[in-house]
Amino acid sequence: MGKKLYVWSRAVFAASGGFMFGYDIGAINGVKDMDGFRQTFNLSYSDGNETAQCEDDVEASAVLGLIVAILSIGAIPGVLLGGVLSDWIGRKKSITVGAAIYGVGGILQTGAVHISMIYLGRFIAGFGTGLLFTVVPVYIAELAPKNIRGRLVGFTVVYLTGGILLALVINLACRNLYFGWRITLSVTVLAGAILSIGSLFLAESPRWLVKRHKHEKAEKILGKIYGAKNQVVVQEQLREIEEALQGKTTVKNMLNEFLTWKVLSRVLIGVVLQVYNRFAGIIVLMYYSVTIFCKIGMSPYVTAVITAVVNVIAAIVTLNIIDMLGRKALLLLGAIGMTCAMSLAGTLLLVFNVENGEASEAVGYIVVVAICAFVVSYSATISPISWVVSSEIYPLKIRGLAVSVATLAFWVSNVVVAQLTPIMLASALQTYGTFYFLATVNFAGFFFVLLTLPETKGQSLERLEAVFAKPWLERVDFFYYLRCGCLWCGRIKQYAVGDKPIANGGPLPNGKPAIEHLETAFHNARALETTV
Numbered sequence: 141m142g143k144k145l146y147v148w149s150r151a152v153f154a155a156s157g158g159f160m161f162g163y164d165i166g167a168i169n170g171v172k173d174m175d176g177f178r179q180t181f182n183l184s185y186s187d188g189n190e191t192a193q194c195e196d197d198v199e200a201s202a203v204l205g206l207i208v209a210i211l212s213i214g215a216i217p218g219v220l221l222g223g224v225l226s227d228w229i230g231r232k233k234s235i236t237v238g239a240a241i242y243g244v245g246g247i248l249q250t251g252a253v254h255i256s257m258i259y260l261g262r263f264i265a266g267f268g269t270g271l272l273f274t275v276v277p278v279y280i281a282e283l284a285p286k287n288i289r290g291r292l293v294g295f296t297v298v299y300l301t302g303g304i305l306l307a308l309v310i311n312l313a314c315r316n317l318y319f320g321w322r323i324t325l326s327v328t329v330l331a332g333a334i335l336s337i338g339s340l341f342l343a344e345s346p347r348w349l350v351k352r353h354k355h356e357k358a359e360k361i362l363g364k365i366y367g368a369k370n371q372v373v374v375q376e377q378l379r380e381i382e383e384a385l386q387g388k389t390t391v392k393n394m395l396n397e398f399l400t401w402k403v404l405s406r407v408l409i410g411v412v413l414q415v416y417n418r419f420a421g422i423i424v425l426m427y428y429s430v431t432i433f434c435k436i437g438m439s440p441y442v443t444a445v446i447t448a449v450v451n452v453i454a455a456i457v458t459l460n461i462i463d464m465l466g467r468k469a470l471l472l473l474g475a476i477g478m479t480c481a482m483s484l485a486g487t488l489l490l491v492f493n494v495e496n497g498e499a500s501e502a503v504g505y506i507v508v509v510a511i512c513a514f515v516v517s518y519s520a521t522i523s524p525i526s527w528v529v530s531s532e533i534y535p536l537k538i539r540g541l542a543v544s545v546a547t548l549a550f551w552v553s554n555v556v557v558a559q560l561t562p563i564m565l566a567s568a569l570q571t572y573g574t575f576y577f578l579a580t581v582n583f584a585g586f587f588f589v590l591l592t593l594p595e596t597k598g599q600s601l602e603r604l605e606a607v608f609a610k611p612w613l614e615r616v617d618f619f620y621y622l623r624c625g626c627l628w629c630g631r632i633k634q635y636a637v638g639d640k641p642i643a644n645g646g647p648l649p650n651g652k653p654a655i656e657h658l659e660t661a662f663h664n665a666r667a668l669e670t671t672v
Contacts (some may be wrong), residue, residue: 146364150342151280151292154235156335157272158296160242162303163331164211164265165423166448167324170311172204176318181255203255205562210259212554214245214266215273219551222274223544230348231279235339238275242268243332250325265328273527274547278539281531282345285365286600290462290528294455297524301455303331305448312445347536347601350381380602385536398538406608409592410530410546416585417526418553420478421578422518424561425511433508443508450512454519466597467525468589474521475586479579481514486575494572522585526550532596532604591616 171177183200218238226234245265252258277293284292307324314320346365349358355378362374397403425447433443462470485507488494492503534542564574594607594615607615 146343147284147288148292151284152295153335153338154276154279154283154342155292155295156299156331157235157239157276158299159303159331160239160265160269160272160328160335162300163307163327164269164303165300166304166307167311167328168208168211169444170308170315171321171324172207174311174315174321177321179318180253180321181258205559207258207262209555209558211262211266211269212551212558214263215270215551215554216548218267218270218272219274219544219548222271222547223540223542225271226275226278226348227351227540230352231275231282231345232339232342234275235272235279235342236336238268238271239332239335239339240268241265241271241332243329243336244268246325246328246332250322250329268332270547270551273550274540274544277527277531278543279342279345281528281601282347283343283365286598288463289532290467290525290597291459293528293531294459294462294524296527297519298452298455298459300523301448301451301519305445305452308445308448312442346377347381350378351385351536377600380600381536383602397535398541402608403535403538403542406533407542407545410526410533410542411549412588412592413522413526413529414546414550415553416581416588417522418550418557419578419581420518420522420585421482421514421575421581422523423554423557424574424578425515446508447512447515450515451519454516455524458520458524461520462524462528463597466595467529468593468595470521471525471589471593472586474517474525475582475589477517477521478514478582479586481510481517482575482579482582485510485514486572486579489570489572489575529593529596532601533608535605536601 177183178200181203183203218241222234222238225237229237242265245261245263245268248257248261248264250261252261276296280293280296281289306327310324310327311320314323317323343361343364344357346358346361349355349361358381359374359378362377363371366373366377398407458470488503488507488510492500494503494507530543530546561574564577565571567573569577594610594617596604596607599607
């Protein structure tokens, strides 16, 4: 119990770095439409009329678009510094610095009396957020045992979704107060203070300690993670880490290794997954849900809170299945779900002309249900898994740099989507065309995952090197789910295909599987407890 508490308490607290970005998404979603905020900065406002919020004002839209996007712009230098800083001063201290910077940005936003203070505050808060999102997943992945690594890294997304929900609830409560927007933004100061002070009591990453030749400290922390009685496991972990770090670690050597195709190919997987994360559609819904729900005739703030609740529930459910079903299986299921949900929502909006107010209220509710289905598919799959995979697949020597590059792609994509969304919603595409575009992105995402990503669950970070050394067809493993036998259980030791049982990891025979053998596999999957 003691070793579990040691790992869980530190990983779950560090994962609260995800709260910063999530809270900002929810906060700015509502704050930008509050009358008090708009009056303070001389922007057009609705005078308490929710319907008036749907009406476009070109000048106000440009300012508000910049306000939304500037946090992501600020995150870019934070990301670029994050990898270098975490390799220099350590993962733990980098979290402290990132949280403190985020808090300073919150102070400027909360006390803003001119629009320039909002811009500056959001840029600084973005810098801290970018730094945290670079360091926190790596820190947790390097601290966590392999059998719960996905679950612990996934807590970052639980905090993110929880932050969105909390901000939307506060927005809902404060939307009619002149200073309500200041109440919403003041929470960012508190969150930054709690994480920056609390992070002082975190343990340092044992892998970073070995990299800095602090073997005794690393061994002590590994002993707490795996238990003092499991010295064989501790020594094995130390040996694997040391083998992964063989050779002199210099800037030149790091760059040379980074530029090899075996590493660049992995970096490209991480980059595309993070771009997919942003273009899948959640930013469209979370930044502009108030605008979208207003356009389809639904109560904007209440409906936004409902979708945020669904978002949190889906993220929590994922924690219980990500290390059982695996990363790739969930990503493929999520891509299918998101494609279908966006296609259905777009079709309803187009066929029933919802945006022009010609559809019944029942159609609007069905659109909301489709959007909720999308949110479930997103939050249970690409949202946490893009971060889990990005923290897993890179060699230890250049992990900080590689994660920085992938995280940079995330934030650049965030800027692009935040800027494109209001343009697409106001263009001839309207909301239905935007949803069709998102469906197309998710359809393409399915094939990218299928053709490039290997399964990484249950592997130590060091042993993943062997996985990526395999030939392409063997690495991506098209028949992974068939060999696992049962997706919903995910536990199997031996299964039957064709006429012969095949041991885990064995080659598939030619010919189609007989249905009776597949049924045997399903029964075996339920009965056996050895995880693939």
